[in-house]
Amino acid sequence: MTRALGLLFGGRARRRWIHLILGGALAMPYVLVGSLIVGPLTGVDDVFRSLPLQLGSFAVGLPIASVTSLFPLTRPLESATVRALCGVDADALAAGPARTAAERARTAAWFTLHLGLGGIIAGMSLALPPFAVVLIALPAFAGLRDTRLGLPEVLDHGWVLALSPVAGLAALCALAACAAGCGALLARWAPALLGPTPRDRLAAAETRAADLAVRNRLARELHDSVGHALSAVTLQAGAARRLLDTDPEFVREALAAIEETTRRTVGELDAVLGVLRDGDAPGTAPAPTLASDLEGLLRRTRAGGQTVTATVGLDPAALPALVSREAYRIVQEGLSNALKHAGAPVAVRISAPGGHLEITVENPLGAAPAPRPGGGHGLRGIADRVRLLGGTAQAGPSADIWRLSVRLPLTTPPMAADARPRPLPEGTA
Incomplete structure (x- = not known):
């Protein structure tokens, strides 16, 4: 039980959660750009009143984010953030900008993944905690059962009302589990997408x-x-x-x-x-x-x-x-x-x-x-x-x-000979 709580709410999980929230914050400008495209296409003035249109704007903004990730500073900044917040070893990450087409493609894939998962977790982090708090406090505060809050009338039933705090806690645990899982995935994929190539390691x-x-x-x-x-x-x-x-x-x-x-x-x-x-x-x-x-x-x-x-x-x-x-x-x-x-x-x-x-x-x-x-x-x-x-x-x-x-x-020495330090042999060479 203690280990499970540590995986969900421990220091490393919290840092990775912050990393995802930063990804969601970076995704917001691209979502706004996506809304400028989705709105005219659907004839809706305010796409943020509709969850499907919000998701559509998010989906349109991610490809734009992948294009902007081609700027040289993207990989160094992302690598530094991953080292600080995701707990990935510095040796597994490239410090310099992407130079080849393959490195740029992997950087774009990472940036899109970071913003995509970050946007989802950031949205859940904004929506689920208030809803969970309401469910937990619902049995003690009758005024919260006012249907004007958007809660279903079924909550007026006694057995449902008794289980609402459990549902609230489960929602918070589900949010933590999603954040921990997404953070672990990003930490695992970071060396493959942001790490040095075999040529970089050889150099x-x-x-x-x-x-x-x-x-x-x-x-x-x-x-x-x-x-x-x-x-x-x-x-x-x-x-x-x-x-x-x-x-x-x-x-x-x-x-x-x-x-x-x-x-x-x-x-x-x-x-x-x-x-x-x-x-x-x-x-x-x-x-x-x-x-x-x-x-x-x-x-x-x-x-x-x-x-x-x-x-x-x-x-x-x-x-x-x-x-x-x-x-x-x-x-x-x-x-x-x-x-x-x-x-x-x-x-x-x-x-x-x-x-x-x-x-x-x-x-x-x-x-x-x-x-x-x-x-x-x-x-x-x-x-x-x-x-x-x-x-x-x-x-x-x-x-x-x-x-x-x-x-x-007395001829040119073979400078490629093995140069590892060894003691001088006694008696024979």
Whole structure:
């Protein structure tokens, strides 16, 4: 019983009832236009004195309403109203105006349906409640049984008079049931008539995927550039503090490295934010590469007291720009892991055998990255970069060392590869 009353008179039912009343209010101008057509055709001056002529005017006005629904703002306004009053999910409705013929036809069908059902429910809402109140009060007020009110004389019979309050309540419940039913139908049909087409859904999904790709790239760039800089500066500052009294020359070099690292990182941060301003076109966002800053990266890492040996068996300037940029970030992240977790020498090897770029970063096994809460983003970032370039990567212990090994093709990378974030596999790619 409680559930039935909630369906008929609950908050959602009342909001949908208001939605129908608004449809009836919108229908009134079209009914007036219909009366201007029905009146001359039937030879009646006042069509509103006759219920059949009122219904005829209503029927004539609805096709006119369907034509006016072709205005561009109709679908956005109707969608907003449906979201607010009918409880339909916003994702199921189109926000923009109808553009194609099919979308306009569906919008016209919805507008006609809304005004048609709304006009019926609005008329019932105007007529039934006063009549129901009279039936409910009829046994208590003899004056209401005056036939001048239009009530039938049969109501003078006792048993009929006793049942009139029941009939009044039934009329109110019937009105609520009709309103709830029509509101439920409109809520069910709204996604089909006002919702986006498959093409719109595909375009929205592509937009969301592009936005997610930009966010993922921005996160990778921030992690690699800013994270490495903070690790390097922390190590350099710590080394300078320890040697402040014994090795002033080293302290000066460390402070110079800190200054260079922070200045360069500010520039990289501007470049990373440019990804949001200029789009996510691969290779267009300014960023350091092996050709432009490999030596600087190694120098700044060594300035913190870290022993780094590098073997470069190729000319970095000969690498494709995209490969050179991503390779720089991979080397940077490998050194960042060493800065955070290693206290032993780090070896970097870069070569290009057989049309592939091979990068290896090694340090003793005792300095391998240890699990830490919220950590591991760097290795996942390397995995994402390698996968987008169509390469392979492996990271993990090998004999008595921790090795990060990456192999990248030097040809155009297959940018359509699966880009979903996955952890970097340990041991094998």
